[in-house]
Amino acid sequence: xxxxxxxxxxxxxxxxxxxxxxxxxxxxxxxxxxxxxxxxxxxxxxxxxxxxxxxxxxxxxxxxxxxxxxxxxxxxxxxxxxxxxxxxxxxxxxxxxxxxxxxxxxxxxxxxxxxxxxxxxxxxxxxxxxxx
Amino acid sequence: xxxxxxxxxxxxxxxxxxxxxxxxxxxxxxxxxxxxxxxxxxxxxxxxxxxxxxxxxxxxxxxxxxxxxxxxxxxxxxxxxxxxxxxxxxxxxxxxxxxxxxxxxxxxxxxxxxxxxxxxxxxxxxxxxxxxxxxxxxxxxxxxxxxxxxxxxxxxxxxxxxxxxxxxxxxxxxxxxxxxxxxxxxxxxxx
Numbered sequence: 001x002x003x004x005x006x007x008x009x010x011x012x013x014x015x016x017x018x019x020x021x022x023x024x025x026x027x028x029x030x031x032x033x034x035x036x037x038x039x040x041x042x043x044x045x046x047x048x049x050x051x052x053x054x055x056x057x058x059x060x061x062x063x064x065x066x067x068x069x070x071x072x073x074x075x076x077x078x079x080x081x082x083x084x085x086x087x088x089x090x091x092x093x094x095x096x097x098x099x100x101x102x103x104x105x106x107x108x109x110x111x112x113x114x115x116x117x118x119x120x121x122x123x124x125x126x127x128x129x130x131x132x
Numbered sequence: 133x134x135x136x137x138x139x140x141x142x143x144x145x146x147x148x149x150x151x152x153x154x155x156x157x158x159x160x161x162x163x164x165x166x167x168x169x170x171x172x173x174x175x176x177x178x179x180x181x182x183x184x185x186x187x188x189x190x191x192x193x194x195x196x197x198x199x200x201x202x203x204x205x206x207x208x209x210x211x212x213x214x215x216x217x218x219x220x221x222x223x224x225x226x227x228x229x230x231x232x233x234x235x236x237x238x239x240x241x242x243x244x245x246x247x248x249x250x251x252x253x254x255x256x257x258x259x260x261x262x263x264x265x266x267x268x269x270x271x272x273x274x275x276x277x278x279x280x281x282x283x284x285x286x287x288x289x290x291x292x293x294x295x296x297x298x299x300x301x302x303x304x305x306x307x308x309x310x311x312x313x314x315x316x317x318x319x320x321x322x323x
Contacts, residue, residue, distance in 0.1 A: 004261075004312055008280045011258050011265075013161065014168045017178050021160050024185045025153055031186065032149075 032127070040124035046117040050110050057107040064100035073098065137201035141192060152192075156185055159202075162282060163209050169277045170213045172266050180216050184209045200288060207292045210274055217270065257315070264314050272307030275300055 065071045073095045077084040084091055135143075137155065144151035163184055168177040187208050195204055265273060274293060278284045284292070290300045 004308055004315070005280055007257050007261055008265075008276065008311075011262055011281075013165050013281075014177075016161050016164045017174070020164065020178055020181060021156055024156055024160070024182050027182060027186060028152065028189045031189070 036124050036127040039127075040121060043117045043120040043124060047114060047121050050114040050117055054107070054110045054114055057103065057110050061100065061103045061107045064103045068098040068100055070095055070098040070100070138197040141195060141201065142197065145193065152189065155188070155201075159205055160185075163205065165281065166206065166209055166274075166277055167213050169265060169281075170210070170270055170273055171217055176216065176220070180209075180213050183216075184212050187212060202282070202284070203288045203291050206278060206282070206284070207294075210292055214270060260315060261311065264311050267314070268307050268310060269303075271295075272303045272310070275303040276307045279304060
């Protein structure tokens with residue numbers, strides 16, 4: 001007596017068409033290459049844009065630091081640290097008050113964006129070279 | 133020591149491109165056979181199998197290593213095949229597809245009895261079963277093939293088909309019962 005499950009288990013398996021595995025791997029490689037190209041393009045554009053923004057925001061930050069007085073307070077700390085230590089509380093408050101926070105946060109955001117997008121661009125180039 | 137599927141995938145995600153080839157090599161025949169049993173068309177089965185592995189590649193970062201890879205892979209294989217069949221309008225889906233089954237049906241079924249070996253020769257039986265398998269509902273076929281050929285548990289299959297455990301067991305019993313009933317009339321299938 002043979003159970004139907006045993007018979008099903010023993011049904012011959014289909015033979016995988018020759019080259020199917022290779023063609024799957026090849027298709028994946030093509031798609032990987034395409035994806036890397038798209039990522040490279042996207043992050044490349046992003047890197048360039050963030051770098052341009054970085055230059056503009058740096059200029060704005062520098063101007064703001066000079067006009068707001070932060071620059072003078074920092075110069076004072078560097079030129080005569082002994083004087084600065086005696087009035088450190090006043091200087092600290094003055095620096096905090098004069099810092100152009102908005103420009104500074106834009107600048108820092110752009111630095112981070114630039115670093116990340118540059119790294120991603122390099123990563124995509126690397127991956128594109130591997131899949132090429 | 134042989135690497136587990138999760139380890140191979142981790143390696144792939146950390147940059148080892150050849151790890152994906154290992155996964156493809158390991159499961160290609162399993163997926164192809166499963167697809168072929170669900171949809172008995174050689175050229176379409178080849179395309180579906182390709183599609184399955186492309187989907188695996190596209191979604192591999194979504195794979196949760198805590199999950200059984202085989203279950204995840206066969207879920208993709210099953211869904212891809214069913215979608216393909218729907219597009220080609222190969223199968224008219226019955227109310228079984230909704231998963232709303234009469235759970236008591238399984239209980240009403242008698243235990244599966246063995247087949248009398250002397251009715252058919254082994255080869256004849258295999259051939260007839262192959263033909264009969266094509267007549268089953270895709271869900272019944274999926275459950276039977278995954279349980280018998282892929283040694284998956286009903287619990288794992290319920291995850292693949294996203295259906296309750298009792299429904300899976302019911303599919304299994306119904307499928308086998310249908311095969312058993314029809315195999316008796318198998319000589320009619322002979323060309």
